[in-house]
Amino acid sequence: MAAPPFSVLAMLRFILTRVSLIIPTFIGITLLAFFLIRLVPGDPIETLAGERGIDPVRHEQLRKEYGFDKPIIVQYGIYLARVLQGDLGKSMITQEPVLNEFSALFPATIELALCAILFALILGLPAGIIAAIRRNSIFDHGVMGISLAGYSMPIFWWGLILILLFSVQFDLTPVSGRIDVLYYIEPITGFLLIDTLLSDEPEAFWSAVRHLILPTIVLGTVPLAVIARMTRSAMLEVLGEDYIRTAKAKGLSRFRVVALHALRNALIPVVTVIGLQIGVLFTGAILTETIFSWPGVGKWLIDAIFRRDYPVLQGGALLLGVVVMSVNLLVDLAYGLINPRIRHTR
């Protein structure tokens, strides 16, 4: 049976297969979050109630409510049902639902992560392309050396060094936070760069930008290194292909060959790598947000650990896991759409 070049059926099957593959992953993540509370030494109700303790009547009531008197598999079922309804418990400190706290803080993390990936792309793609075209030149060696250093960078230290340089030495950028305390910006989208533009205080926008610079560089460093290396090797591979030789032989300009013929094909693996960097970004965000006191979900999670706020830790880890899982799925689907070869392998 000859596969048609574009068939809705094949596409549908591809999408369904990929979507169904995430179900075990989702169950795994919920199992992990479920057992997390039970692995903490001591009684889970007391763990959830915190250090203040709890009176026996309420204890018994909660035991029933959470189903701790039932078999473990039933308990998991109850937990899963709650999660699917969006009930991730309440923070022990603020008594706010975990989901609300997460969605209030998540835009700050996304804003930082988007800026970081943009920074990495703007520098990483051209660096990788030029390094590939001028293979073995000083530029090539320089880019590869710097990117290996970037890849090996302890970003929590990198952040401190940048603060030392730019904030302490030259007084160019603020040390921490998202915006100067003088501004109060009504959260409309949650993204300060947009919200400040919507407000009538142009100064606030620049304040937000200045606060973003260092965290963006810190969080973008590892993706930048990875993207530059990946772009270079993908370009090198493509530049050796026959169709590039054909294009050159046809007398096309060097720019045309590189920009149109080579880059388009080299970008496919690069797109995947960018997708896979999303998980790395969230990991980095935890460290970056801690250094710069950036009010996002990473700092929130770390604070939760030290406050022994287990519902926040449990719910936050679950939500972050689900976000990364969904992004990976989207990348996977996008990859299938760009590259028909992938779509037809199954």
Added chain:
Amino acid sequence: MTTETMEAPAVASPTATPPHPLREFWGYFSANHGAVAGLVIIVAVVLLALLADVIAPHDPNITNTTIALKPPFWQEGGSIAYPLGTDPIGRDILSRLIYGAQLSLLIGIVVVAISIAVGTVLGLVAGFFRGLTEIFIMRLMDIILTLPSLLLAIVIVAVLGPGLMNAMLAVALVILPHYVRLARAAVITETSKDYVTAARVSGAGTTRLMFREVLPNCTAPLIVQASLGISTAILDAAALGFLGLGAQPPSPEWGTMLADAREFVLRAWWVVTFPGLAILITVLAFNLLGDGLRDAFDPKLKR
């Protein structure tokens, strides 16, 4: 008679013997200057760690508030007795870094050893038994890979309690999937080869096939991954230490030193600069070594 004359040229003359595999390997490896530099740095760090008692000028834990926050020797107020300065409670930074090298190497080696031991067994089992066992193991590994690595490590440490031992266990679990995947992939490619069939036909049991026949043939990628794994382990353990979840003060672990000194960043640049530099250099060295090993094991890829 004719067979003898036919065979004669087939016997290789002694002058044409190929170079010893190790020599050939070294030839490829030493051509890569970065890899050699990485190896030299690693040897230096290992020597520092082993000879810490002899080399370190001071006890890493002796505090002396009268000499707190002394700058490095080349700055005004510094002294050659404390070459890289002292920390907020007067401990010599150079000595702490040297003792910290012991910890970082220990972390790297223990973490990767645990991961390789557990990972290869899981991978071999998945590759040999296929079916449900394989699906279960590989799905589990996919889940670990899906979660951001440091997030998973943080969650594990938060549950088990902060400390160097728990941090190492957490990082070992986080890097486990790489080894499982490697071992499984090796099994799947190797089991279809003739030598495995020959061993099987001559009556070798599954355990023997797994560990004596197939495993030795996938050591090259495992060694490469081990070198890269050590760098990840050192980096992640330092990150956990920095977040206060790894080694606890007064341990001279580099990440913990950074966390300790963080609030002094505005007053004393040296207390944060040197521990981080130590992490960066060591991690970079292991990455250089790993890259070099990969190219040397697979020269075809390079040329």
